[in-house]
Amino acid sequence: MTENNDKLHLKRRSFMIGAAAVGAGLAMPSLSRAASWPERPLxxxxxxxxxxxxxxxxxxxxxxxxxxxxxxxxxxxxxxxxxxxxxxxxxxxxxxxxxxxxxxxxxxxxxxxxxxxxxxxxxxxxxxxxxxxDWDVIAAYKDSPYQTLPDLLKAIKENPKKVRASVVTGSSGHLTTLLMLQRSGIPIENLNLVTFQGGGQARQAIAGGQVDFIVIAGSGSEGIRDFIKPLAVVRDTPHADWDAPVLGEATKPLGLSLPVLPGxxxxxxxxxxxxxxxxxxxxxxxxxxxxxxxxxxxxxxxxxxxxxxxxxxxxxxxxxxxxxxxxxxxxxxxxxx
Structure with a gap:
């Protein structure tokens, strides 16, 4: 009985070792594939x-x-x-x-x-x-007559189609622009709104003076700082690098309440x-x-x-x-x- 038990024990032990080896063998190709990827440029x-x-x-x-x-x-x-x-x-x-x-x-x-x-x-x-x-900045062209956000909104209201703006289509800046007009009681059609497929083109438009203002990501606009004057930052707190009031302060004289949309x-x-x-x-x-x-x-x-x-x-x-x-x-x- 002892000899048979020993043989049985050895068989079981051999099976366990073999199974472990097979399992390891099956796992190794997967690990190898993971380690070798990527195999070409991304x-x-x-x-x-x-x-x-x-x-x-x-x-x-x-x-x-x-x-x-x-x-x-x-x-x-x-x-x-x-x-x-x-x-x-x-x-x-x-x-x-x-x-x-x-x-x-x-x-x-x-x-x-x-x-x-x-x-x-x-x-x-x-x-x-x-x-x-990011967060958005509302900025006017450097040579425009607008010194504050209320100045800008007044001009849009009193001069239909005269004021031009650039935004990236479907952006938070796009929505903020429309909400400013809607809640100011200004027909959206009053603004000559130019939409772009990317921030680079929208910034080029304001830097070249082709539009009067822009609402766009602030941190991405360092390259055009010399061509714009910020009227407001769409934030809850001021930004140390931008000399402009937060949106709530900028619109307070108008009695507006606007959401601070993330950029x-x-x-x-x-x-x-x-x-x-x-x-x-x-x-x-x-x-x-x-x-x-x-x-x-x-x-x-x-x-x-x-x-x-x-x-x-x-x-x-x-x-x-x-x-x-x-x-x-x-x-x-x-x-x-």
């Missing part, structure tokens, strides 16, 4: 024009991130269609991680869905992180399908992105150019993006006019 799709604040921060990010992910990263601009062309192109690519969406995740994904019948929905995306969240949240996203099918690659991209934001080289680039380098993570980023979606949904009738 592409970041920017669905706006070159030269805007989104484009500039992503080019700086990609330059540093490629050393953390082990492959070159190409930045490809695909503007048009209220940012939908680039986003749709991204979703049409193989969702294997080799193509990354680099976008102002909020508010433009939400606004394209709510106001432009985009062929995708919020649930199609998994947001990795928004490293640069652009620039960062990276993948499709929700990619995250579900390739969690190992999702982790590789996320880790490389986080390492980039902590890299002194990128921190110096970001701070020199007045850009953010925050790590919020997927959960907090998603919560913030969805909160802005809900705000824009509330004012959907106004932006659809």
């Amino acid at each position: 592409t970041m799709i920017v669905p706006s024009d070159a030269g805007g604040s989104l484009d500039r921060t992503i080019r700086g990010l990609s330059t540093v991130m490629q050393k953390h992910i082990g492959q070159p990263i190409q930045v490809e601009n695909r503007p048009g269609g209220s940012f939908m062309l680039g986003v749709r192109y991204f979703l049409q690519q193989p969702q294997d991680g080799d193509v990354i969406l680099a976008h102002a995740l909020s508010p433009y994904i939400a606004s394209s869905i709510l106001f432009h019948d985009a062929p995708y929905k919020m649930e199609d995306f998994s947001f990795i992180n928004a490293h640069w969240s 652009s949240m620039r960062g990276l996203a993948m499709s929700s399908g990619f995250r579900a099918e390739h969690p190992d690659r999702w982790d590789i991209i996320s880790s490389a992105y986080k390492a980039t934001l902590e890299d002194p080289e990128f921190i110096e680039f970001a701070e020199t150019n007045a850009m953010g380098h925050d790590w919020l993570g997927a959960e907090e980023t998603t919560a913030k993006v969805m909160a802005v979606h809900d705000v824009f949904a509330e004012f959907k009738p106004l932006l659809q006019r």
